[in-house]
Amino acid sequence: MQEAPMSFKARAERALADPTLKLAIDRTTGTAERKRAVAMTQFPQFEAARECGKRIKDHVIAHLDHYLLEFERNAIASGAKVHWARTAEEASQIVVSLCRQAGAKRVTRVKSMLGEEIGLPHALDEAGIERVETDLAEHIVQLGGDRPSHIVWPSMHRTREQVSEMFKRSHRAPHREETIEAMVDSARRELRDKFLSADVAISGANFLVADTGATCTVTNEGNAELTTTPPRVHIVTAGIEKLVPTTAHAFAMLRLLVRSATGADVTQYTTFHCGPKQPGDRDGPEEFHIVLVDNGRTRMLREGLKEMLRCIRCGACMNHCVVFRQLGGHVYGGTYPGPMGAVLTPVFDGLKSSRDLPHACTLNGKCQEVCPVDIPLPTLLRGWRDRSWREGLEPASMRVGMGLFTFVASRPRLYRLATAVAIRVMRLFSRGGTVRGMPGLGAWTAHREFPAPAERSFMAMYKDLEKGQ
Amino acid sequence: MTQPQSASRPPSPPRVGLFVTCLVDAMRPSVGFAALKLLRDAGCRVEVPEAQTCCGQPAFNSGDTADTAVLARRFIEAFEPYDYVVAPSGSCVGMTRAHYVEALADDPAWAERARRLADRTYELMSFLVDVMHFTPAGVKLDATVTYHDSCSGLRELGVYAQPRALLDSVSGLSLMPLEGNDVCCGFGGTFCVKYPAISNAVVAEKADAIDRSGARLLLGGDLGCLMNMAGKLKRKGSRVRAFHAAEVLAGMGDGPAIGEER
Amino acid sequence: MTARDTILNAVRLGLTTPGVDPAAIRREAAALLVDPAARRPSLLSDSLVDAFIARVTSPKVAATAERIGTATELPDVVRRYLESRQLPAVVALQPAAILQSLDWSGFEKHDRVAADETIAVGVARWAIAETGSLVFHSDAETPILANFLPLHHVVLLRANTVLAYLEDYAAATAGQRPPRNVNIITGASGTTDIEGSLVLGAHGPRYLHVVIVDEHSALDEAQITA
Numbered sequence A: 001m002q003e004a005p006m007s008f009k010a011r012a013e014r015a016l017a018d019p020t021l022k023l024a025i026d027r028t029t030g031t032a033e034r035k036r037a038v039a040m041t042q043f044p045q046f047e048a049a050r051e052c053g054k055r056i057k058d059h060v061i062a063h064l065d066h067y068l069l070e071f072e073r074n075a076i077a078s079g080a081k082v083h084w085a086r087t088a089e090e091a092s093q094i095v096v097s098l099c100r101q102a103g104a105k106r107v108t109r110v111k112s113m114l115g116e117e118i119g120l121p122h123a124l125d126e127a128g129i130e131r132v133e134t135d136l137a138e139h140i141v142q143l144g145g146d147r148p149s150h151i152v153w154p155s156m157h158r159t160r161e162q163v164s165e166m167f168k169r170s171h172r173a174p175h176r177e178e179t180i181e182a183m184v185d186s187a188r189r190e191l192r193d194k195f196l197s198a199d200v201a202i203s204g205a206n207f208l209v210a211d212t213g214a215t216c217t218v219t220n221e222g223n224a225e226l227t228t229t230p231p232r233v234h235i236v237t238a239g240i241e242k243l244v245p246t247t248a249h250a251f252a253m254l255r256l257l258v259r260s261a262t263g264a265d266v267t268q269y270t271t272f273h274c275g276p277k278q279p280g281d282r283d284g285p286e287e288f289h290i291v292l293v294d295n296g297r298t299r300m301l302r303e304g305l306k307e308m309l310r311c312i313r314c315g316a317c318m319n320h321c322v323v324f325r326q327l328g329g330h331v332y333g334g335t336y337p338g339p340m341g342a343v344l345t346p347v348f349d350g351l352k353s354s355r356d357l358p359h360a361c362t363l364n365g366k367c368q369e370v371c372p373v374d375i376p377l378p379t380l381l382r383g384w385r386d387r388s389w390r391e392g393l394e395p396a397s398m399r400v401g402m403g404l405f406t407f408v409a410s411r412p413r414l415y416r417l418a419t420a421v422a423i424r425v426m427r428l429f430s431r432g433g434t435v436r437g438m439p440g441l442g443a444w445t446a447h448r449e450f451p452a453p454a455e456r457s458f459m460a461m462y463k464d465l466e467k468g469q
Numbered sequence B: 001m002t003q004p005q006s007a008s009r010p011p012s013p014p015r016v017g018l019f020v021t022c023l024v025d026a027m028r029p030s031v032g033f034a035a036l037k038l039l040r041d042a043g044c045r046v047e048v049p050e051a052q053t054c055c056g057q058p059a060f061n062s063g064d065t066a067d068t069a070v071l072a073r074r075f076i077e078a079f080e081p082y083d084y085v086v087a088p089s090g091s092c093v094g095m096t097r098a099h100y101v102e103a104l105a106d107d108p109a110w111a112e113r114a115r116r117l118a119d120r121t122y123e124l125m126s127f128l129v130d131v132m133h134f135t136p137a138g139v140k141l142d143a144t145v146t147y148h149d150s151c152s153g154l155r156e157l158g159v160y161a162q163p164r165a166l167l168d169s170v171s172g173l174s175l176m177p178l179e180g181n182d183v184c185c186g187f188g189g190t191f192c193v194k195y196p197a198i199s200n201a202v203v204a205e206k207a208d209a210i211d212r213s214g215a216r217l218l219l220g221g222d223l224g225c226l227m228n229m230a231g232k233l234k235r236k237g238s239r240v241r242a243f244h245a246a247e248v249l250a251g252m253g254d255g256p257a258i259g260e261e262r
Numbered sequence C: 001m002t003a004r005d006t007i008l009n010a011v012r013l014g015l016t017t018p019g020v021d022p023a024a025i026r027r028e029a030a031a032l033l034v035d036p037a038a039r040r041p042s043l044l045s046d047s048l049v050d051a052f053i054a055r056v057t058s059p060k061v062a063a064t065a066e067r068i069g070t071a072t073e074l075p076d077v078v079r080r081y082l083e084s085r086q087l088p089a090v091v092a093l094q095p096a097a098i099l100q101s102l103d104w105s106g107f108e109k110h111d112r113v114a115a116d117e118t119i120a121v122g123v124a125r126w127a128i129a130e131t132g133s134l135v136f137h138s139d140a141e142t143p144i145l146a147n148f149l150p151l152h153h154v155v156l157l158r159a160n161t162v163l164a165y166l167e168d169y170a171a172a173t174a175g176q177r178p179p180r181n182v183n184i185i186t187g188a189s190g191t192t193d194i195e196g197s198l199v200l201g202a203h204g205p206r207y208l209h210v211v212i213v214d215e216h217s218a219l220d221e222a223q224i225t226a
């Protein structure tokens, strides 16, 4: 990740200075926000569905050991091979060695955020295995040599002009017309034979169905089934929190997921995978592997982030986040951006390197309001701030300042005096109702005026009034 | 004063402790006097406890829970004697109602006191409407206004209809819709000075939306957000002026707006 | 310790009450789904077939649909579909008995779907009125790729296989061994990956046409219960 040495603030400033990026963000998140709003008006049962979805996830998490074992048992019975991975490295190494065992030269991949989380693209590239991303957005990300900037629209940061240029440079028979339709067609032509000639397919899962051992993937393009059907081997990687008790529970979650993500009622393709090719089947892989990944999830369970395990990766929180909509996803520096990423990245990358993420938030609560499983994101973000403070990661100036403020504010008479002095100082710097050039106010006044205070504080004037009565 | 008597009306006159908030105290006392007037007009016996300072929200949102607890205990002591605690700010009330219990979680006795006080603590406009069933009488202001719903009030306390109901009784006033009325203005307390560039980008969009509303006045229920928006409007040369809604409701809408010389 | 044991132990460490009786967990899970009507959207019509058609042809799903009296009319429907688009009478036919038994004279037909297949004709096992979805199971008569490779996908649907809600499909298959693949298909393939604007025919079919047959023969019945 080329931008790792840059600080969060530097990355943020670079993004803020990029009008093309802002345009791209507004187009995608704006459309998503509008479509979700329409979907909500057509689904008055949303609140009840949301409550149910939240309880399903809480139930599964409360009995996670039971559901993991039930899933494993049924998956094995269906002919799947189940693998367990404690860490990201372990997970990607399992996948790489399965590819090696299969003698894979070319693997096709269906977009999966867990795959990004465990560093799979990098691990496959390192192992010298040709990796073909088949999701259109991931294809664009691969051609651009960068990272996903949104969990639902990974190439959200690219404008159509940029995509057109990339396709012309790298497709064998690129589009001639400058329309999005023609570009989509170009990708269709380019990827078609790669689907059919891959040795291994790798996908993620939106749900793991405990009582059948099936994995469920939801997509819109049809690339997932084209990817996972032809190769000899299909590998699914999934986080252990993806479990649902039954297919019916998966449907209850699906209604929430799709409306929150794209505003559609369901995705075009909802596919359940259960084991390898069965006798008589016309097509399908001979081997079906499932890699169950922990990578910090059991730690979240123990360390007060249980509620975050409800997340179904719909992206609504970022689409509605004022900060994300200014910055886009790359600034967050981790696999997951936006509010949910600001909660998750400290889990994966450590708080020290990511302490800006939970702080760069106004705690306005919109993310929780739109979250289809009612995750208290602001509370969880504040929890990281609390931890950052306790672990001494906050700057000394902040700690001293807050201590001093508390000392004064817990002594009302001293506080009155301090207020009077502060007013006096601010008024010294005031002209035309505005405080100008006052040291310490630069962060505010760089961008907006700071209104001058009244001559005396409320408490001082009120006291005089009382006396006068 | 003419107002409908309601069965759910508290034993009159209730004793209300007014928390003016640290920002109103230091920056814009008129909001405090407006609150005082409105509460008295509504029939409350209002007192302003001497011991009040700051609710501790800056410490809480910085992750400094220990200092928050110190200020929370002070606040509880100061306001416990009253039937109700009222403040002209959704975010300070959100702090005391929703977060004191969290900040004092390690201390069950204090957490219990926080819980009991939380139930009696209200944002000014929701208190006037929901508890006092109050309608201001005889207030007049010829102006087109637009309203920004500050996030804490809206999402932590459900303050939305109350300010609109109260403003509806001001004659001459017409309310223009604000695109993204429920979208954060980018203030976020210490956020706006910790991440000034991001905050600026957010408030710039907000100021544009306010300008597009066509209103001459911007109203809201939280001084922090209002100072942020007013400061941005002024910097960009907008002619929209900003007031706390309480000021307009108390008949002070013809005075100097936020950031105007008085 | 294996990764499996490490993870399971770590899970148990994080739970408040690990090791609850499985029967109690199952009861709790089932109780979560009571009163489904309160949690799902209402159907667009009282008639399941009408509700399905309204949904599948709505702008959100954007497929086309028509009704026929008997399955024997299907080849004519396909002929007209191709003629109106000036496409040659070449179809990939899903190797399902009900389709193979029809009279396809005048067509050049094959049952292996090519990578650049123009049109494939298939048959759905069920449909869902709630969402306008078609349900396919992989088996000897249903290659999964036939649903994804062609540009045009024409699907025969028996009127009596339209279910109301997604859960009704789960109930209809409960206790059976699941097929390798269940495809729930809702409209044509689409993408919004470039600037959020919707384009159909991303990798899968660009056009989906559903042909609903009202009558069903004994053969159809055999298919349904198979």
Ligand code: SF4
Pocket: A260, A310, A311, A312, A313, A314, A315, A316, A317, A318, A340, A367, A370, A371, A372, A373, A374, A375
């Ligand atoms: S936190 Fe909620 S809104 Fe955000 S991606 Fe997860 S489920 Fe969706």
